[in-house]
Amino acid sequence: DQQVKQNSPSLSVQEGRISILNCDYTNSMFDYFLWYKKYPAEGPTFLISISSIKDKNEDGRFTVFLNKSAKHLSLHIVPSQPGDSAVYFCAARADTGNQFYFGTGTSLTVIP
């Protein structure tokens, strides 16, 4: 049973515009959320995280928003750059658990 879902397999955005990647989860015990970026033939690279006590966390061009009532988080990239083209995974973990649960990823293409 997929507890973290990324319903958009792919997304294309013009350079300079905003990229919005979405993620939904089903487990109300999740309290820590992360976004990873993955280039081909490389391992995932940590981007940004947010704990459930916050609804927003910002790091440079990357902002993560958390809506606990909707069990939804999103990653905003502004402005998007061609180097942002990669697969983005969201992940979540419960305070009482050990593993991170990952979504299936969204492939972002930023068009120059």
Added chain:
Amino acid sequence: GAGVSQSPSNKVTEKGKDVELRCDPISGHTALYWYRQRLGQGLEFLIYFQGNSAPDKSGLPSDRFSAERTGESVSTLTIQRTQQEDSAVYLCASSPHRGTEAFFGQGTRLTVV
């Protein structure tokens, strides 16, 4: 090195053979994870080590899979009698302690022919 190191990068093995994958975590990281990613799928949790505590083996798909970790250093993932469905990228990650983000290695691409 500064990051998580995995070896080999690629492994091709015949069905029925045993394989051993190695992970060198970031120095000082007490937590270590193994995941795998099969083609077209997401990351699947396999096993978690935290310091000297008993590992969380809840993700291991069968008794052909096992993993060990010596203290807070190297970990090895062993797959016995490999099957074609074991073909995947096996990813190792470590974190300073349980409550923080995990840093991944580049993975080992295992192909069972």
